[in-house]
Amino acid sequence: xxxxxxxxxxxxxxxxxxxxxxxxxxxxxxxxxxxxxxxxxxxxxxxxxxxxxxxxxxxxxxxxxxxxxxxxxxxxxxxxxxxxxxxxxxxxxxx
Amino acid sequence: xxxxxxxxxxxxxxxxxxxxxxxxxxxxxxxxxxxxxxxxxxxxxxxxxxxxxxxxxxxxxxxxxxxxxxxxxxxxxxxxxxxxxxxxxxxxxxxxxxxxxxxxxxxxxxxxxxxxxxxxxxxxxxxxxxxxxxxxxxxxxxxxxxxxxxxxxxxxxxxxxxxxxxxxxxxxxxxxxxxxxxxxxxxxxxxxxxxxxxxxxxxxxxxxxxxxxxxxxxxxxxxxxxxxxxxxxxxxxxxxxxxxxxxxxxxxxxxxxxxxxxxxxxxxxxxxxxxxxxxxxxxxxxxxxxxxxxxxxxxxxxxxxxxxxxxxxxxxxxxxxxxxxxxxxxxxxxxxxxxxxxxxxxxxxxxxxxxxxxxxxxxxxxxxxxxxxxxxxxxxxxxxxxxxxxxxxxxxxxxxxxxxxxxxxxxxxxxxxxxxxxxxxxxxxxxxxxxxxxxxxxxxxxxxxxxxxx
Numbered sequence: 226x227x228x229x230x231x232x233x234x235x236x237x238x239x240x241x242x243x244x245x246x247x248x249x250x251x252x253x254x255x256x257x258x259x260x261x262x263x264x265x266x267x268x269x270x271x272x273x274x275x276x277x278x279x280x281x282x283x284x285x286x287x288x289x290x291x292x293x294x295x296x297x298x299x300x301x302x303x304x305x306x307x308x309x310x311x312x313x314x315x316x317x318x319x320x
Numbered sequence: 321x322x323x324x325x326x327x328x329x330x331x332x333x334x335x336x337x338x339x340x341x342x343x344x345x346x347x348x349x350x351x352x353x354x355x356x357x358x359x360x361x362x363x364x365x366x367x368x369x370x371x372x373x374x375x376x377x378x379x380x381x382x383x384x385x386x387x388x389x390x391x392x393x394x395x396x397x398x399x400x401x402x403x404x405x406x407x408x409x410x411x412x413x414x415x416x417x418x419x420x421x422x423x424x425x426x427x428x429x430x431x432x433x434x435x436x437x438x439x440x441x442x443x444x445x446x447x448x449x450x451x452x453x454x455x456x457x458x459x460x461x462x463x464x465x466x467x468x469x470x471x472x473x474x475x476x477x478x479x480x481x482x483x484x485x486x487x488x489x490x491x492x493x494x495x496x497x498x499x500x501x502x503x504x505x506x507x508x509x510x511x512x513x514x515x516x517x518x519x520x521x522x523x524x525x526x527x528x529x530x531x532x533x534x535x536x537x538x539x540x541x542x543x544x545x546x547x548x549x550x551x552x553x554x555x556x557x558x559x560x561x562x563x564x565x566x567x568x569x570x571x572x573x574x575x576x577x578x579x580x581x582x583x584x585x586x587x588x589x590x591x592x593x594x595x596x597x598x599x600x601x602x603x604x605x606x607x608x609x610x611x612x613x614x615x616x617x618x619x620x621x622x623x624x625x626x627x628x629x630x631x632x633x634x635x636x637x638x639x640x641x642x643x644x645x646x647x648x649x650x651x652x653x654x655x656x657x658x659x660x661x662x663x664x665x666x667x668x669x670x671x672x673x674x675x676x677x678x679x680x681x682x683x684x685x686x687x688x689x690x691x692x693x694x695x696x697x698x699x700x701x702x703x704x705x706x707x708x709x710x711x712x713x714x715x716x717x718x719x720x721x722x723x724x725x726x727x728x729x730x731x732x733x734x735x736x737x738x739x740x741x742x743x744x745x746x747x748x749x750x751x752x753x754x755x756x757x758x759x760x761x762x763x764x765x766x767x768x769x770x771x772x773x774x
């Protein structure tokens with residue numbers, strides 16, 4: 226990371242980082258992911274579940290309700306999966 | 321670490337010109353060639369002739385002819401295999417010697433160099449005395465000073481002593497001309513004048529072993545009588561000037577500048593300005609950083625091009641890793657080879673965009689290796705970086721130079737490169753990561769990208 230250049234920060238000049246990507250998730254009997262399938266990358270199994278948490282936020286404007294699971298995929302890659310409980314859709318992003 | 325190259329300049333110039341320099345080098349090495357019809361084979365195609373001695377030229381032998389054509393015209397013609405490394409070493413020794421006279425040295429081509437002489441009158445006296453000093457020093461530089469073998473150095477020293485006796489300073493034999501005491505004996509010509517163009521034209525008008533001095537007062541008159549062929553313009557423009565009946569610089573100078581510009585564009589402006597003597601092109605010298613060299617001796621002479629290309633890559637990689645290269649990009653790279661039977665091969669590439677990337681440096685050398693390969697098996701291959709550009713000017717932010725510059729604590733390199741990108745692409749195209757809500761449980765809220773504005 227480079228040092229801050231003291232240029233004025235403006236919200237319209239910010240670009241999102243670590244944007245969630247849609248992913249297909251297969252769940253086990255307890256409702257935890259055991260395999261994911263990302264478009265064009267095939268199916269990968271979940272080797273370990275590290276942490277799970279739920280978020281209910283921003284109820285005053287666009288409510289966010291998500292169920293997060295941080296997992297280790299086959300091959301050792303760490304990712305964060307979450308289900309948007311309102312849209313009933315799964316996403317993936319970096320931890 | 322290399323220091324930043326300082327640019328030195330001088331309006332008053334001396335042009336030292338040794339015509340047919342490579343051929344003269346062969347004659348110096350093999351005195352029996354003097355006076356005989358001799359031709360040097362082309363380094364890129366040894367079936368063709370490159371340089372021709374005046375004796376051979378008189379019987380119709382011309383550069384570019386095939387060997388069989390030339391032998392047909394002149395059965396007694398002596399053919400010499402080219403040894404470009406030797407010629408380069410000889411010329412370098414002349415340049416090094418000239419550095420003792422003036423710090424402003426600008427080599428133009430093999431055998432032609434401009435020397436800045438601003439302020440030298442206090443050291444050496446009037447132009448005639450300056451020319452004598454230059455001729456004497458250039459003569460002492462002959463024979464591979466600094467780079468040559470012990471035998472060469474001894475030979476050089478012997479020659480220098482001999483020259484001092486053979487060519488003592490003498491009075492002016494011609495109006496405006498000075499007879500010289502120079503190691504290149506009867507070959508060297510010198511011109512003294514304001515600006516490179518004037519000094520070059522003066523040198524071309526000097527007799528071998530002599531000099532022509534053109535003072536500021538004589539400048540216009542001297543130039544007016546010169547043919548348009550002396551102008552440094554394209555052959556097409558020369559031809560068109562000739563077709564328009566413009567044969568001397570006086571003919572060109574008589575025309576209004578706008579007429580020449582409308583006909584010939586930028587070349588027309590250059591031609592008019594030089595013909596009227598209204599501009600002075602100063603000699604610009606640069607402090608030359610010491611070259612970085614990497615060499616490889618083959619256990620058995622190698623002729624396989626793939627092997628040579630591989631060796632070139634390895635040598636470039638080794639030279640790039642030299643500590644003095646840190647923070648600098650390579651501008652001019654040279655590959656030279658010592659061949660079997662004592663000859664040599666050399667090629668030099670000036671990179672349009674100086675680089676510190678092995679592949680980018682190697683690519684043009686590999687093309688040269690393919691198109692004009694060495695004429696024999698290679699015993700020793702050398703890669704030499706001979707000119708550099710500062711690492712800050714290039715766009716390779718994340719390449720070797722950026723990391724090298726960063727290692728050297730040169731953050732300014734990053735800012736300069738970002739400015740360069742912004743100028744060229746209108747946007748920096750670079751971003752940096754800022755913290756937005758690093759505590760957030762929503763990962764995409766923690767950090768964001770913002771344009772990097774230096």
